[in-house]
Amino acid sequence: MGKKGPKKIKDKSTKKLKTGLYHIIRKMFEQHPDALLNYKQVCTLLHVHESESRKLVVGLLRELETEGFVRKSGHETYIYSNQIETIEGELELTMRGSGFVTISKKEPDVFIAPHNLGHAIHGDVVRVALNKKGGSRPEGRVIEVVSRERTQFVGTIQMFDKHAFLIPDNTKTGVKIYIPFEKLNKAKNKDKALVKITVWPKSAEFPFGEVIQTLGGNSLHDNEMISILIGQGIPIEFEADVMNEAEQVTLELDPVEVAKRRDFREILTFTIDPADAKDFDDALSIRKLENGHLEIGVHIADVSQYVKPDSAMDKEALRRGNSVYLVDRVIPMLPEQLSNMVCSLRPKEDKFTFSAVFELDENGKMYNEWFGKTVIHSDHRFAYEDAQEILEGAEGPYKEELHILDKIAKIYRKERFKQGALMINSEEIRFKLDENKEPIDVVVKVSKDAHQLIEEFMLLANKRVAMFVGAPQKGKDPVPFVYRIHDKPDPEKIALFGLFLDKFGYSLEFTSPEKAAQSINKLLNDIRLKNEYSIIQQMAIRSMAKATYDTDNIGHYGLAFQYYGHFTSPIRRYADLMVHRILLECLENRPHKYNNALDDICKRISRTERKATEAERESNKYFQVVFVHDKIGEEFDGIVSGLAEFGLFVRMTENACEGMVAMQELPGDRYSFDEKKMTIVGQKTGKTFHFGDSVRVKISEVHPKKRQIDLELVSVAK
Known part of the structure; x- marks a missing residue:
């Protein structure tokens, strides 16, 4: 030693x-x-x-x-040499300490070895000098941190004789921070704390920081959620200038502005949202016209009326990019004065909206469309469950109108699938919480007619707005726009998905992206009642490209739309706020302000969306562990949902929670993972485990900080 x-x-x-x-x-x-x-x-x-x-x-x-x-x-x-080739992109670190810099969807990621990371950390936008070496993949060295997304970290204080360190909760997204004693702000050894990086000298191995607050007074759940949010670089609170600006906005509508708008207050209008929702982005209006057609309005909260470009609220909304929905809380993109009050389309209140209004017949045929600023009055607020009961035959308000909208939505949905849209419904696990925010039940959200009714009319508005702005017009230059794009699947990923399906005895036709979509839809429809449905659907999603925001319109493969953008949720997505502003410029024939900035905005909001998704996933995993912490020793039926070199993952059928049976804990043999065959195989017995196998497991241990449930294998279904 x-x-x-x-x-x-x-x-x-x-x-x-x-x-x-x-x-x-x-x-x-x-x-x-x-x-x-x-x-x-x-x-x-x-x-x-x-x-x-x-x-x-x-x-x-x-x-x-x-x-x-x-x-x-x-x-x-x-x-x-001024000929050095550099690129700029977002750094993503791996668990092994190396990194990859994402440049664009068309360029391969650049590999960064651990010793070439410099002072860059996960999520930073960095400038990279490309090495002049040959090789199968580009490699580089970080030469500059262009922007640092994360400056605050949650972890545990570790004291030494003359200084202290913060050891971050998440070693992938965090970094060990040196803290001089005078910057501890009364924090003690082993305290949980929130620390901010103050400086990182070029010659120093670790950044210097100071304790912002100790977290000992919070509940365990609060601390874990704060750790998740800070780990993803998501701000928890609004700065004073943003709050001051929000508090200046009043609920009363300016009568001068009302007079400029198309008035829908006397037309039947309602919202359909989750029972616990507070930020109501959208409402539907419906009335019969004298010619027998229907006028259906999709009315969206007019956030752009209150959040002006370059204001404190606008800058903060861009920084956040979107609202974040954790299991027990919402981190809004805008202060609650706007998101839950001024902009929210609450019942029995007059509200400013930006609307897409369509003249249709009862078969969904479109005769006319109109876009513009409006004022509405919501007559009723439906929870999804209430609207669903009426659609299933129960009595309730506006029954006839709901059934008309449902009929048109079903026609549009059928047409989308006919055009090649993917019939994928990602499962959402929701937790019921008690008054102390402890999980008491797990609910797997199922998409029913009421959800699909709203979905189809939001898709209609999003598509038609994108077509109105983006479709080429003779003699006019293309309008810069924020498209929601979804690329065609990578042939290699589709081939891997095909190999995965072979294990279940299924095959698909992958001769073209269009055939792949039709084939996947047919398979999912055929197996929707089988145990392996959920796992195959998850793998189908993983084999697809991820949807992003871009100014270069390549269409949306999953929806089978040539033009698509986000217009319907400006309270919780910055992309929609930008679409509102650009649409208004088009309607008023004004010059477009955002030509040069849109590319950077698209990159940023695509990044913040990924962070929000990761935070939401981590929150869900944490609450899964908390939910089963008192069930150690109990047995459950489950399905093998994942295979890896370190073990097999099992999704328990009763509670939809996922745990892992470690490879060394598999009984009766010594097992190894065969990546080519996607199986775990016993070396002596030849016994195999596959995706979708029905098993019985026992919960042996839980690890809330690791978000991990340890399982023991009890038996395998014959």
Whole structure:
């Protein structure tokens, strides 16, 4: 033990010196771009005299040449190269400490080795110098952190003699932070704390920080949710200037503005939302016209009336990108004064809206459409369950109108699938919480007619707005727009999905993306009552590209729409607010303000959407663990939902929670994972485990911090 200590200290010291020298040498060449310098001259200029340090300089000059930062001009003589190839993108770290920088959907990700990360952390937007080496994939080194998404972290304080560190809860998205004693703000050893990075000197291995607050007074659930949010770089509270601006907005409508708008207050209008919703983005109106047709209005909260470009609220909404829905709380994109009150289309209140109004017959044929600013009065608020009961035959308000809308929605839905839309309904697990926010039941959300009614009319509005703005017009330049795009599936991923289906005895036709969609739909419809339905649907989703925001319209494969954007949820998505502003510019024939900024906005809101999705997934996993913590030792039936080299995942049928049977805990044999055959195989017995196998398991242990449920295998169904 005694011999290892000094070497470890020396290695750490060498690494620190190398990092410092790297940045100083770069700066020296940048400041003297015409200088021709060999390693001896560099050492003299930097006052480097020790042989070990001089060797570091030699190695660093060669590294900088490999990166293309300097180039040779004669034997071992270097000059600054302005031909260095750099790219900019978002850094995603792996659990092993290396990273990948995503540039665009058309370019391959750039691999960043751990020693080339510099001071970049997960989620940062970075500038990367591409290495001049050949190879199967591009590699690079981080040369600049362009923007840091996360500056605050939650973790545990670890005290030493003269300083302290914050050890982050999430070692992938966090970083160990050095905290001088004077910046502890009364935090003690092993305290849970929220810490902010204040500075990260280029020569320092760790960033410096200060304790913002200790979290000992919060409940365990609160601390875990805060940790999840901070880990994803999601702000928890609004700054004072944003709140001050929000508080200036009043509920009363300006009569001058009312007079400018199309008035729908005397036309039947209602909302259909989840029972616990507070932010009502959308409402539907319906009336019969004199010609026998129907006028159906899709009315959307007019957030753009109150949130003006470049205001404090607008900047904050862009920073957040979207609202985040955790199991026990909502982190809104806009302050509650707007999201739950001023903009929310609450019943029996006059509200400003931006509307898409359609003249249709009862078969859904469209005769006319109109877009513009309106004022509405919601006559009734339906929960989805209430509307569903009426659609299933119960008596209730506006029964006739609901059935008419349902009939048209079903026609549109059928037509979408006929055109090649994917018939995929991702399952949502919801928790019922008691007054202390403890989970007392699990509910798997099922999409019924009432949900699909709203979905189809929102899709109609989103599609028609995108067509109105984006469709080419003779003699006019294309209008810059925020499209919601979904690329066609990657043939390699589809092929892997095909191999996965082979294990169940199913096959699909993948000769074209269109055939793939039809084939997947038919399969999912055929197996919807079988045990493996949920797993196959999940794998189908994973084999698809992810939908994103972009100014380059490639269409939406999953919906089979050529034009599609997000118009219907501006309270909770910044994309929709941008679409409202651009649509208004088109309607008023005004110049478009956002030409150059839209690409960056699309990249940003696509990033914030991914963060929100990850936070929501992590929150769900945490509450799954909490829900079963008192069920240790109990047995449950389940389905094998995943296979990996470290074990098999099982989704328990009764509670929809997922746990893992570790590979070494599988009884009766020594097992290994066969990645090609997607099975776990016993080395002696040849016994195999497949996706979709019916098993019985026992909960052996739970780990809330790891979001993990440990299972023991009891038996396998014959």
